[in-house]
Amino acid sequence: MKCAPALLLLLALPLRASELQLSVIANNVTHEEVWRVVQAAARRAGVTVVARMVPAERALALANSGVTDGDAGRIEGLDKQYPNLVRVPEPVFYYAAYAFAYNRLEVNAGWESLRGHAICIRRGIKLFESRTEGMPRQVLDDEGSILRMLRNGGCEVALLEPNNLAVKEEMAARPPLFQLRPPLEVAPLYIYLHKSHADLVPSFAEALKQMRRDGAIQNVPSD
Template sequence: MHKLRSFYLSVLLLITPFGYAQQTLVFSGIEGSVNTDISLQVLEEAYQKLGITVEYRPLPGERALRTADTGRVDGEVFRIANVEKRYTNLIPVPTAINVLQGIAFSKVEQIPISGWESLKRYHLGIQIGIKFAERGTEGMQRTLVETNEQLFKMLDAERVEVVIAAHANGLKTLSDIEIDSVHALKPAIQEYQLYHYLHKRHASLVPKLDQVLQQMQQSGRISAIRKQALLKLENGH
């Protein structure tokens, strides 16, 4: 009987792509984030090629990272590079799955933007757990809140002068809460590649998933998913 079970298991592993039996992985991610939605589309397609189903658990930014790092879920949908230096139980998959434009938003259109240093003179607002904004504004006068909605309402009420957010997320939030007095300032403060992170218990999966993501990147599929999602956002769908 034991030999028969081993035989069937071997057959299952052989017929499943990359040797992975059907399973489900759960990933935490930043709630209400357009970049999470885009990244999830990429991951769902990539993991499907490995015979793996993806589930998503939306959480506030910092809590999403802690939940992934402590192993309560299987990883984090996306983060910028080098998050693993602080959250040491997470392993980045090397191929980027998305890109983030860090943008300053303000009620004043004439603020000149030339990198983070150009924002030092302003009272800034950022969302807790959004690492590119936390790092970029370190040492500056800033107010931290839990959600993008709180962030932009605070700006609209002129409790801060400038808020920092991912471009796509900021535009969606402004549309959702119907604020039209706030402007996205150009150019972007900085652009970041975004990476998927797996908990270290799934270390053996990293090279297999990366192989799939490399193929999707080279074929233009990752870029196409992002462009299609942003087009829907711009058209209000």
């Protein structure tokens, strides 16, 4: 029995497009940028992605449990703590981590420069949690809480997003908040997928490599 041409065409098409719901850190300027790159890479990989904006700590828990299909924009090594996640080996973003203070502290020694100072960090940002482990620190839920703690003397140094509106306003106020330079670290961030979608890892990696080769990763348009 011969199939009609229309039926042959239908059989050649996928039954449905792959669609992934990825955890993305809510109210975080960096992860808004990361998400634009993820979307562009997904289009090249032939995958539809949608964002689920959630708090940083919860984002990883949801992805590891399979409630979401992965997490976008995280440091290397989290698959040890979250064993159901598989890292796409090509970076999606390079993140410059900056410290902020009301005094011009020297930070040329990177993270070691913070040792001996009381630090405020945002909960669930694994780069900050990992690099300040063993140092005196306050872990808070958002930039607003961190800035209040810093102003009130609860900490001497804060790890913040430079492009956050509240941070920019504080830098323009009197006395000004200083962005301490150079950055403490420039860290590659990665997409993690739940292990049930491990077959998509090579497609995402190749898409990101292509974008890096042709320069598209530097010129992802804003929405």
